[in-house]
Each structure stands twice: as C-alpha cells, then as structure tokens.
Amino acid sequence: MARTLTINGQMVSARDEDTILRAAQDAGIHIPVLCHLDGLSDVGACRFCLVEVAGSNRLLPACTTRIQEGMVVQTDTEQLRNYRRHLIELLFAERNHVCAVCVANGNCEMQSLAIQLGMTHSRYDYMFPSLGVDLSHERFGLDHNRCIMCTRCVRACDEIEGAHTLDVFGRGAKARIVTDLGMPWGESPTCTSCGKCVMACPTGALFKQGSTVAEMTRDRSKLNFLKTAREERKWIV
Amino acid sequence: MNPDELNRIAQAEQAALSRHEHAINVCVGIACHSGGSEQIRKALEAEVKSAGLQGKCLVRGVGCPGLCAEGPLVSVEPLHRSPPQELLYRKVTPADAPALVRSVVREEPLEQLRIDANQPFFTRQLKIVLENCGHMDPERIEDYIARGGYQALIKVLTEMTPQEVIDALSRSGLRGRGGAGFPTGLKWATVAKATPGRYPTYVPPDIQSQKFVICNGDEGDPGAFMDRSVMEGDPHRVLEGMAIAGYAVGARQGFIYVRAEYALAVKRLRTAIRQAQRIGLLGKNIAGTSFTFDVDIRLGAGAFVCGEETALIASIEGGRGLPRPRPPYPAESGLWGCPTLINNVETLANVPPIITKGADWFASIGTEKSKGTKVFALTGQVKRSGLIEVPMGITLREIVFEIGGGVPEGRQFKAVQTGGPSGGCIPADYLDMPVDYESLAKVGSIMGSGGLIVMDDTTDMVEVARFFMDFCMEESCGKCIPCRAGTAQMHHILTKIQQGKATARDLRLLEELSNVVKHTSLCGLGQSAPNPVISTLRYFRHEYERKLVPELERV
Amino acid sequence: MSKKLRLATVWLGGCSGCHMSFLDLDEWLFDLAAAVEVVYSPIADVKTFPNNVDVTLIEGAVANEEHVELVRTIRRNSRMVVSFGDCAVSGNVTAMRNPLDANSAEVVLDRAYKDAALLRPQVPHDNGIVPPLVARVMPVHALIPVDLFIPGCPPPAPRIRAVLQALIEGQTPEMIGAAMLKFG
Numbered sequence: 003m004a005r006t007l008t009i010n011g012q013m014v015s016a017r018d019e020d021t022i023l024r025a026a027q028d029a030g031i032h033i034p035v036l037c038h039l040d041g042l043s044d045v046g047a048c049r050f051c052l053v054e055v056a057g058s059n060r061l062l063p064a065c066t067t068r069i070q071e072g073m074v075v076q077t078d079t080e081q082l083r084n085y086r087r088h089l090i091e092l093l094f095a096e097r098n099h100v101c102a103v104c105v106a107n108g109n110c111e112m113q114s115l116a117i118q119l120g121m122t123h124s125r126y127d128y129m130f131p132s133l134g135v136d137l138s139h140e141r142f143g144l145d146h147n148r149c150i151m152c153t154r155c156v157r158a159c160d161e162i163e164g165a166h167t168l169d170v171f172g173r174g175a176k177a178r179i180v181t182d183l184g185m186p187w188g189e190s191p192t193c194t195s196c197g198k199c200v201m202a203c204p205t206g207a208l209f210k211q212g213s214t215v216a217e218m219t220r221d222r223s224k225l226n227f228l229k230t231a232r233e234e235r236k237w238i239v
Numbered sequence: 240m241n242p243d244e245l246n247r248i249a250q251a252e253q254a255a256l257s258r259h260e261h262a263i264n265v266c267v268g269i270a271c272h273s274g275g276s277e278q279i280r281k282a283l284e285a286e287v288k289s290a291g292l293q294g295k296c297l298v299r300g301v302g303c304p305g306l307c308a309e310g311p312l313v314s315v316e317p318l319h320r321s322p323p324q325e326l327l328y329r330k331v332t333p334a335d336a337p338a339l340v341r342s343v344v345r346e347e348p349l350e351q352l353r354i355d356a357n358q359p360f361f362t363r364q365l366k367i368v369l370e371n372c373g374h375m376d377p378e379r380i381e382d383y384i385a386r387g388g389y390q391a392l393i394k395v396l397t398e399m400t401p402q403e404v405i406d407a408l409s410r411s412g413l414r415g416r417g418g419a420g421f422p423t424g425l426k427w428a429t430v431a432k433a434t435p436g437r438y439p440t441y442v443p444p445d446i447q448s449q450k451f452v453i454c455n456g457d458e459g460d461p462g463a464f465m466d467r468s469v470m471e472g473d474p475h476r477v478l479e480g481m482a483i484a485g486y487a488v489g490a491r492q493g494f495i496y497v498r499a500e501y502a503l504a505v506k507r508l509r510t511a512i513r514q515a516q517r518i519g520l521l522g523k524n525i526a527g528t529s530f531t532f533d534v535d536i537r538l539g540a541g542a543f544v545c546g547e548e549t550a551l552i553a554s555i556e557g558g559r560g561l562p563r564p565r566p567p568y569p570a571e572s573g574l575w576g577c578p579t580l581i582n583n584v585e586t587l588a589n590v591p592p593i594i595t596k597g598a599d600w601f602a603s604i605g606t607e608k609s610k611g612t613k614v615f616a617l618t619g620q621v622k623r624s625g626l627i628e629v630p631m632g633i634t635l636r637e638i639v640f641e642i643g644g645g646v647p648e649g650r651q652f653k654a655v656q657t658g659g660p661s662g663g664c665i666p667a668d669y670l671d672m673p674v675d676y677e678s679l680a681k682v683g684s685i686m687g688s689g690g691l692i693v694m695d696d697t698t699d700m701v702e703v704a705r706f707f708m709d710f711c712m713e714e715s716c717g718k719c720i721p722c723r724a725g726t727a728q729m730h731h732i733l734t735k736i737q738q739g740k741a742t743a744r745d746l747r748l749l750e751e752l753s754n755v756v757k758h759t760s761l762c763g764l765g766q767s768a769p770n771p772v773i774s775t776l777r778y779f780r781h782e783y784e785r786k787l788v789p790e791l792e793r794v
Numbered sequence: 795m796s797k798k799l800r801l802a803t804v805w806l807g808g809c810s811g812c813h814m815s816f817l818d819l820d821e822w823l824f825d826l827a828a829a830v831e832v833v834y835s836p837i838a839d840v841k842t843f844p845n846n847v848d849v850t851l852i853e854g855a856v857a858n859e860e861h862v863e864l865v866r867t868i869r870r871n872s873r874m875v876v877s878f879g880d881c882a883v884s885g886n887v888t889a890m891r892n893p894l895d896a897n898s899a900e901v902v903l904d905r906a907y908k909d910a911a912l913l914r915p916q917v918p919h920d921n922g923i924v925p926p927l928v929a930r931v932m933p934v935h936a937l938i939p940v941d942l943f944i945p946g947c948p949p950p951a952p953r954i955r956a957v958l959q960a961l962i963e964g965q966t967p968e969m970i971g972a973a974m975l976k977f978g
Contacts, residue, residue, distance in 0.1 A: 046564035047718045049759045061758060066564045088755040092724040094884070098893055101978025102880055102947035108978070117975045122943035123883045125748055126728050127735075127936060130892035147893070151717060170559065170717070173542065175727045177717030216978075744939065791866050793937060 007073040016069050023051055023064035026077060033077050034086060034115055037152040038065045039202055041226030042161060048152055050086055050115065053077045061085075086119050095126035096175070097133060098147040099205075105218035106206030112150060113205075129175075136181070138188030141211055142200055144179065149207035151177055155199035162225055167193040179207075201225060240519035241527050242393050245384060248518070252385035259297040261343050262316040263287075264373060265331075268303030268471055268626075269464065269503055271310035275333070276300070279311055282333035286340040296343060299382075302472015304373030306360060307625040314356075314373065315343055328352040359641040360623050365604070365630045367612050368588045372472035377507050380514035383475040389520050391594035392479050395486055396526045399594075404487040405431060408590070410598035412610035417455060417546070417583035418658065418687045419763070420609070420676040426580065429570040430488040433578035438567060440576035451574045452484045452493040453581040456504070457551060459543040460659030461710060463690040465614040466584035468626050470497065470504035473588065474511035478534055480587030482521065483594060485532040488580050492533055496551050499538040508536055543660075543714035547762045548573075548581045550716065561718050562762035583688065585614055605631030609675035613686065619656075619693035620646045629674070636670040639693055650695040654778070658687025660707040660714075661767030663774025664700065683774040685767070700779040701786065704772045705733040711768035722765030725756040729772060736783060742790050746783060750776065799962055800848040802834035803878070804868060806861045807888040807931060808854025812879035813837065815948035816851075819955055829962045843867050849961055851878035851944075855888040856932045860925035869938040876957070880947040880977055882934045887947070889931040899927035942967065945977045 003018045009026050016025035021044070026033050037048035046063035053064045056074035064077070076082070093099075093112065101107050133146035153170060156179065160166040167190050171180040181187040200208045201220050209218045231237050256262070265271075265280040283298045304312055309329035316325050326348050328339065335352060342349040366372075375382040383389070395404055409424025435448050454477060458466040470477060481493040497505050512534050515521040523531045537555045544550045545560040552574050554560040573579025589611060593601045602610050609631040615638070618624045622644030629638060635655055639645065646652050654664040663684030665672075672678050676686050694703065712726040732749045735741040753769035753776075760766045776783060805813060813836060819826065833847055834840045843864065850872040856862055869875060880886035895901040908915040918924065934940055944957055953974055960967035969975055 045718070046761060047720070049719055049721055049761065052759055063564050063761075067566070085755055085759050088725075088752065089720050089759065092728060093720055095728065096724040098890070100884075100886055100890060101976075102886055103890075104978065113977060114972075116977065117972050120970060120975070122945060122969050122975065123877065123933070123935060123940075125935075126752075127731060128885055128889065128892070128933070129727065129731070130889065130896045130930070132893045132896075150720075151723070153718075172717070173544075174712060174715040174717045174723055177723070790939060791869065 005069055005071045007069050007071070007075065009075045010077055018069075020069050021065055022053060022055075022062070022067050022069055022073075022075055025069050026064065026075075031077060033064050034118060035065060036111060036115060036150070036204060037154060039154050039158075039204075039222060039225065041229040042154060042157040042202065045153060045157070048150075049089055052082060052085065054079060054082065083119070087121060090116050090119050090121050091124040091126055093150055094121070095124045095128045097129070097131055097149065100147075103215055104148060104206040105209045105213045105215060106148070107216040109216070109219050110206060111204035131175070136187045137211065138186035139190075139193070139195070139211075140188065141195055142187070142197065143209050143211050144181075144187060145207050145209070146178055147207075148205045149179055150205055151179070152204060153179075154202040154204060155179065155208055158198040158202035158225055162228055163194060163196050163198050165192050165194050165196070168199055198225060240393075240525065242397065245389055245393055248381055248384045249387075252381040256297070256385065257318060258294065259318055260295050262297045262299060262318055263339070263343065264299060264301040264304075264314045264316060266302070266304055266310060266312040266373065267300035267377070268307070268372070268468055270303070270307040271312055272503060274311040276311040278333045279313065279331055279336065282336035283313075283340065286336040290340055290344065292340070292344070296340070299376045300378070301375060302372030302377050303369075303468040303626055305364070305369070305626040305628075306354070306623060308623060309354060309625075313339065315339075316374070325356055327354050327356045329354045360625075360627070360644070363633075363637060363642050364628050365612050366628045367592055367604075368469060368476075368585055368614055369472070369626070369628045370592075371476065372468060375473075377472050377474055378510050380475055380511065380518065380520075383473070387595065388475055388591075389479055391591035392482050392486075392520065393526050395483050395594055396528045396530055401431060401487045401489065404483060404594070407593060407598045408487070411593045411601040412605075412608075413586065413589055413593060413601065414609065414676065415583060416585035416589070416613065416688065418661065418685060420686055423582065423586055426570060426582070427484065427487050429568075430490075430578050430580040433571050435577050438572035438576040442575040446575055447577065449492065449577050450488055450490040451577055451579045452481050452488065452490045453548075453551065453555070453574065453579060454481055454493065454495040454584055454587055455546065455548065455551060455581055456495055456497040456501070456584045457539045457546040458498065458501075458584075458688060459541075459546050459714075460661075460688055460690045462618045462692060463616045463659060463688055464626065465616055465689040467501055467504055469584050469588050469614070470501065471507055474504070474507045475515065476588045476591055477508070477584055478511055478515055478521065480582075480590035481534055482525065482532045483590050484580055484582065484587065486530055488578075490580065491531045492535070494535050494537050494555055494574070496537045496539055496545070496555060498541050500541055505536060505538065512536070542716070543710075544716045544762070544764050547764055550762065551581070552579065559716075561716050562764075564761060585689070606673060606675045608677055609686075613674065613689060615689045615691040617643050617691050617693070619691075620650065620695040620698070621693040622647060631675050632673040634671050634673055635665065638674065638691065639670070643693060646693060646695040650697065652693070653696045653698055654694045654700070656684075656692040656694065656703065656771070657690065658685035658767075658770070659690040660710045661685060661763065661770055662687045662690070663770045664694070664703065664778065665774075666778040683770070683777055685770070700775045700782045701733065701736055704775045705730065705737060707771040708733055708768070711764065715764060715768075719759075719761035719765060721756045721759040722761065722768065725752055725760070726765070726768050728752060729756065729769065733772070736786050739786060739788055740793060741787055742793055743787055744790070746787060799830040800833045800844075800846060801830040802843070802847045802850040802868070802872065803832070803836070804834070804843075804850060804852045804854075804864065805836040806852060806854030806864070806882070806934075807857030808879065808881040809887070810836070810853070811948040812853040812881075812946075815879075815946075815951055816954055818951035820951075822955055826958060826962075830958075843871060845871050847872040849874045849876060851876045852882045852934050853878045855881040855885045856928065856934060856937055857888055858925040858927050862928060862937065865934055865938050874941045874961070875934070875938065876942040876944060877934045877940045878944050878954075879949055880945055883943050883945050884977070885931050885933045889933075892930050896930050898929050903927065943969070945975055947978050
C-alpha cells in the first residue's frame, strides 16, 4: 500500500514496509550512511542516517525506522550536520586511519563520507590503539587499524554466504571483528573464502592480498544481486 | 491450588509460628551473608537446642532489614505481644549466640549489641516492596503465604479479568522502577493489545504465537543492590508479580534475567520457582483456572548494557547482548519477535500489594505524578548506609540527614548522586526538593534504579564524572559510534583535565561531545552516559575550570 | 599597491612532499611571488622564525621538542596558522609510530638505532645536537589553535593554489568537496 510522507519539505510516496532511508533514496534524497548496505539487514549502528521526525523527541535512524502516513522528516538540518561531523571525527580519531597508505584510498566510504560532511580535521585527540593485521588467509587480509565496526562483513558472511565465520568479540572500544572463535582467519574451518566480506567492507579493513595503496576496489552491488536472486528469484544485474 | 488450600497453608503456618514465643531473625541478605550470618544462624540454632528451647524459640534466616553498614544484623521478634517490640542487634558474631539466647529467655535486651529500632533510619521509611524483608524466611513459600502471599494472584485469577488488572495498575499510578518511569499500566495495556506474529523471525510457529513476560534483574549500577535484596529477601513476590503480569497481558511463559554474580538471588529464585510449581502456583491451570504460567531463569554474564531491554532480550535469545533501535518496542516485537512485557524487579514486586490493597491505596502514597515508594541503596559519605524504602515525594534532606544521619563529623555535605552512571549530581541547593521522577529530571539527574551516593566536601567532582565515564566506557557494547568512541573520548578529555593538560578548548569540546553522545547514541546506556558530566558541569563548573591550563602551556 | 602578504612555510615532521606539491604550482609561483613576501621557509635562507607573519603554512606533524617550541613561536608570531597536509592535520604517516607505544619514543629509537644496527648498536644522545623525540607524535592543532586545515598527502597543487589565492584576496577559502578536502 502506498503512503505519503514529507521529507525535507518534499512530498514523497513510499510503500508501507519502506524505511525512511528507502523512501528518501527512491525520491532522490541523499541520507549519509555507513553501516547500511543494500542487500544486508540494517542494524542502525553508525548513526549517520539519524533524521529528525516531527513528533519524536529523539532522532531516529532512517535505515531501521519504518515510514508512517503523514510523517514529516528532516534529513539535513544544522543540528544533524553538526552531529554527523562529530561522528566522523570520532571515527577517524578512534583507530589508525591513514588514508595515505591505505589500500582503499580513493575507494573508501569513510573517506568519501568525511568529504561529504566537510571534515577538515578531527577535533579529537587520536587514540593510536595498538592493533594487529591478520594476514593468515591466503587470499584476504583483515587490518583492525582500519576497521570501523560497521559489521557489514559479519552480516554478509551470515546472511548472504550463510557461513557466519565472522563475528564481534569484546565490547566498547575493545570490540574486534573475529573469525570463528578468535583463531587466525587462515585456520578457520568455516570460512568458504567467498570474499563477500571483502566486498561488503566500506574501508580498507578487509582487502585482497597483494593490493597496495589505492588499488582496492570492490563491487558492492553483487551482494544485493545475490539476495534479490535468492529471495525474489529475479536476476537483476 | 485453590483459595481454600492457600488459606489452609497460611493458617497452618501461622499456627506453627504462634506455638513459638520468639523468633530470632538472622539477616541472610548478601551483606550480612558475607559477614558470616550463616555461621551466626547455626550458632544460634545450636544454642537454642542446648538450652532446650526448640518449639519456643524459632531461629530463621530472613531478608535484608536494611541497615547493612551495621551488619550482620539479628532481630528478636516476640510473637505474642502487640504491638510487637522488636529488638535489633548489630555486628553480631557467632560468639554472641549464648548471650543473645540468654537475653531472649530473660526477656532483657542485650544492651551492648542493641541498636535503636526507633531511630529515623527505620521510622522514616515506608515499606511496601520490602515489607517482608527481615520478617520471613525467603526460602520457605509457607512463610510467604502466611504473610498473605499469593493472595493477589488467586484474587486476580478468580475475581478479575485481565482488563480489570490492567485498569487497576493504571489507576494505581505505578511507574517503572528501572529508571525511566514509564507508566506500568500503559505498558501492560500495550502488550495485552499487541498481536503476536506481526514481526516474524526464524522461530517455530508455536513460539511465534506467544507473548512473554520478562523480569529485568540485571541490576548493574555500581553500588546498587535494591533488586538484589528483593530477589534474595522476597523471591516469591517477584514470581507472583510476574504471574499476575502474565495473566494480564496473555503470556504463559516468563523469564527472570539475573546476573550470574547474584548467586544467592539465583539460588533463592530457583528454590522459589520449584516450591511454587510444587504446590501449583506456577505451571498448568493455576488455581484451577485455565491460566498456565511458568517462569525460567536466564543468567546474565554481568554486562551493564544487558539491563537495556533490547540488549537483555538479545541475550535471552542466546545472542550477544546488543541493543537494537526502537521502535519497534518490545511490547510489539520483543523476545523472538513476540510481544513482550519487560518490567524491573521492583516494579513487579509492587504489583501484589496493589492488587490486594487496591489501586487507590497505592495512589494515595507519593506525589501527584510519582506514586508509591522507591527503594534506594544509600551509600557514600553518610553515617548510616544501607537499603531504604521511602515514599515518593520525600525530600533529599530527609533521606540524607534523617535516615542517613548526615555526613560524618567535621565534613560538609556537597552533593548527592542519583541514578548511577546514568544519573547526575545534585548540589546542596536542591536538598529540599521532593524525590520524584519529574523533580529529579528537572535538576539534571534521574530517578534511576535507586542508587543514591552521598558526597562530602572532600569529593573531587571531576573525578566523580571521570569515574562514571570510565564505567560507561568499559560497559559500552561497542555497537554504535557515539557511545563506543564518544565515551572513550569523554574519558580521555576528563583524564587530561585531571592531569593538568587540558585547555578551555578541550572543555568546550567535552561539552559539545556530551551533547552528541546524549542525542545520537543507540540505546539508553549511551544516551545517559554523559549525564554525570553534564550535571557536574552545571553545578560545579569552577572545579573543572580551575584545572585548565592556558593554550600555549599545554603539555 | 597594498602591503604584500607576509607568508611563512614550515617543515616539521613530514616528508616535504607538501612543499614539493607547493612547487608543483609551476608558473603560478611567479604570480605568488609578486603577491607575497616569503619571510620564512625551508626554501629560503632564514634561521629564526620572524615576527608579524600574516600566514604560516605548517607541513608535518609535531614529532620532536624543537617542533614543540617552533609551533608555539609560530602561534605567537602569526596572524593565521594553516595546517598544511595530512601530517600537520592528523599526524598521518609521521604518527604511525604512535601505536607501537603511545607513551614513549624509545621503541622507535631502539628499532632504528639498535635492532637495525650491525656495529655498536646505540641510541645517539649527545645533548643539543639532535632534538629529542616527543613521546607521541601530534597533529599541530593538538598543541596550538589552528585557523585553517588543508588535508591531502600531499595536497594537490590546485588545492594549495585555491587556498593561497583566497588568502591573498583577503578571503576565507571554502574547504568543501573532494577537490579541497580529500585525505590521502
């Protein structure tokens, strides 16, 4: 059933089951996202897609909030821009993101988001945690320095590949992506080496071995293709 | 089990009790328990036996009477005198047993151990939730029944419709005691109205068609032991509250989520569940009606975030204790996607008396918008610390100075912290403010689950903020960026301030960040984590500013 | 003709790539020379940082004690301080030693002078010759307030030109979009 809502003053028509993000995207309205990826379930973790909804005293994540008839949504207010700037700065200061030496330089969603949000520098002190790189897998690598804990890889591994090799270990700033129960990736008996996690990664945290600075490109649409093919029996390229 | 049977158990138990002349109550709450109260109880039992007083003098373990700072506590209750003149003894050791039993025989108080049971610590309290604590053996269902237990459940099942139960709850004005203060009646009504199966998940159809009741016993605030004391001291009351809730919302399965560290609470709850099942107060066709309700225990691994309802549900489901965005609220999509009622221990413990004594009785206690009583764990720089239950609307001054006896000699009161890591610090100016949800929120704190920490003039407020931020940083689940990275940065800036390495620029950033974390975090943990910083900045800003260094002297 | 803009460029802990990119401005450098007076720079023979500087571009992160002193002088003597390139803005490659030990430079010195040495491994420590490293490499704004940030490793020449052009014309450069902002 079609519903009508207002996004940034523009009347938008959407399906009953749509999220605010979906409705906005269909109407050509851009909402910044980082932990969302078409084809994967949404977790509302990165908080970049927070929007203002009239009548709600809290900001709501556009990726998990379903639309309602007559909803009035603002996606790009002064307040939201300010919050998003802080969030991206927090992210850059949290681990060791050095674009200059990163495989994903130029193909990184976090880097693009920083540009989009007008980040010139991080006001926060860099934390410089000491983190490792797992190069035990013969084809792929996992660099915790560049990981932003969006869990797209975890969801791709679980929901699309069905292997659930990847998960999260620890909590807070100490949370890490792990393979199986924390063993080296190369020794994982469950990993099928399908590479869907690498496809899903927004930064340079997951990469193909052998790629050097700015060489790591990925086709993220493949995940959505697989999901649509499996669930709807439609082979839309 | 029908009403007559219940009455028969109650009468038999009361008769058995009244054959005794005195009851010697040994507190077996966790504080006295760790002070060796189990040995005291054994020593007293042996002493009673050797004095040939079995049958006259009953020695029993009871729940927490509250004044934990003076424990282990023992009280002597004459059973045939009215009004009963209870004698309370402090810091009792097994070696005191002979003297104590002698004093009972002679009916003379044992002066060297005695504490005044009429001091304000006791007289200024009003016990509803804790009414049984200190007066009955938490490991005997008969004791609970003798004190009127399970009457509310039987009444609900035999005389009331679910809607009438919900109406009673709504009329009583009871609000969630977990901290947020959501009207309980409204929550029950929402779950009762919700249709199962609207949010399908990968669980068998027979589960998808259900509703659930969850009791949140994942008490995690540092220094808080309100729910713990209820679960340890009066576990049946929690079960009864849950069963009533199950009847009202249409659930047949309940879960109590308790932290595994609360081993004693878990043990007593397990015993209580077994006892209730055995006499048909839990299980199939309770009280001969078609109502079926059972309770299971799920142990938490001690993560603070699992006190947040969606994280708690994820944990019960067997996943990582991670919160998820609401809506949909658990009332619509909770455990395994089913409509789920989730209430705090203290909230559920308030339910049976509301049913038996009536909604109007409950609504007559407290303030206009905050009804009933609240249990607090009174700690910090205060003479008498312990567990207290006070009517809503009492002032902070009464709690700190009358019940708590004020700060130790030679010190000045500075602030009181309520709501734990999610709450705020309230300065002396607001001591005469009534304790209710709205007033506390107005001064930048929260009711919270009931932690109440008194601070004197030696307290460094920046350090207080840093302590709580350290807690939140450690306990953040790491799912959302503002809470994971934001609390770590807040802690970093606070540490810099303490080390004399921060400038006015850092303080401004700290304030901005507090605002960001508060408004963008996914769940209540992050949303409330900046509260200690915000409230100390509001009332004790000079303490921060005093520690700042000029820009070019930054190390 | 109005007074020429007094411009300083400084090279702290960085690879000088930002200055190389600056020189990539090629013939526009002649226009620049006409509009500014370069009062201090690694490519000018000036020993002490002068007073009354209008704009100072700082390349590189704060990595040793000389840098600490210098940025404080720069702040005192400059109307506008610009973090020039990723090392100044974020620490970047220069700060990649921090995760090894965020509280001491020792681990880096040991690696460079002891572990890798073939003969007589020792850390040189004659005072007053080489400034000691600071425990933790910092971006410039961690130490002093910075007025403008030019990210990039290095910032491409057109980005540098756009900033300088605006500053010469007395305007605040608009740091918006990939052409002006991209890190790396």
